[in-house]
Amino acid sequence: MTGRGRRTEALRELIRIGRFRFLIAGFLLYLMGVLAAIYGGNVFDLNRFLLGYLAVATGHLSVSYSKEYFD
Secondary structure (H helix, E strand, O other): OHHHHHHHHHHHHHHHHHHHOOOOOOOHHHHHHHHHHHOOOOOOOOHHHHHHHHHHHHHHHHHHHHHHHOO
């Protein structure tokens, strides 16, 4: 296998073990919380929304990768 083929395979494996499809569910749950906050009278701030979801997504990915590492 060539160097490029190995890198492509490694990238595919990295994406697979990251369980990126579950990020969609995490995004929807996060969005529900944001919508509840807006309904409660808070003002929507795009920067806070993105920063908050970045924290949720990186936490999710760290759990997924840690699980695979220790298995």
